[in-house]
Amino acid sequence: MISFLFAGLIFLFAGFVQGLTGFGAGLVAIPLLCLIIDIKTAIPLVILNGVTITIYLAYKLRSFLDLKKIRPLLIGSIPGTILGSQCLTLINPDLIRNFLGILLIAYSAYNLVAHPKPLRMPAFVAYIAGFCTGFITALFSAGGPPAIIYTTLTDWKKNVIKATLTGFFVFNAGFTVIVHALSGMTTLLTLKYCIVTIPLVLLGTAIGSRLTDKINRRTYLKCIYLFLMMMGGLMVWQ
Secondary structure, three states: OHHHHHHHHHHHHHHHHHHHHOOOHHHHHHHHHOOOOOHHHHHHHHHHHHHHHHHHHHHHOHHHOOHHHHHHHHHHHHHHHHHHHHOOOOOOHHHHHHHHHHHHHHHHHHHHHHOOOOOOOOOHHHHHHHHHHHHHHHHHOOOHHHHHHHHHHOOOOHHHHHHHHHHHHHHHHHHHHHHHHHHOOOOHHHHHHHHHHHHHHHHHHHHHHHHHHHOOHHHHHHHHHHHHHHHHHHHHHO
16 A cells, blocks of 8 residues: 555656656656566556656647647657667667767756757758657667657747647557557556556646746756756666
């Protein structure tokens, strides 16, 4: 019973983070959940709650969702995922993880210090970002950064950035839930944890989302860069 309580509190915070930034629930939840439950239960539980978060945010941000912005990321991610899966036995994932971690730390630190102006990028860059996201996800299930970096480089408003990431991630998370269910990773225990934690993850997401409404674009991007630095640090440390 205590583990269910702690899991609920963890997802309250994880939901807050993703409600604020549009990503990061897994970054927060998985290391903390592994202190109280088995990782084989934690991973499908995080994915299930991730679907809940992204569906909630997609509904809340529905007026900002633009399929023209999301579609290139999705299309690019398909061949990236296929190629990444084929390279699993040829490439050392640790090398890419360390490289990406260092890149995230450097990129975020630069943006926090230099405050560069938004860029107007050609359309093909979105496909490249989607491809890189799919490729890295297939290698070690942490492919969000390329898509996140791409959206932060644009001149889009904060809610458009958040909505685009949410729309992209909701498809990825939904597909992963199906794979986990078919492979037997989603057990009865996972579903019990999910039932207990869903109300708290939704509460945290709602609080984080409300906070986003009260901050400007620059502050929102600072939050993203800080969490990207945290993600990069965890990648290097792992």
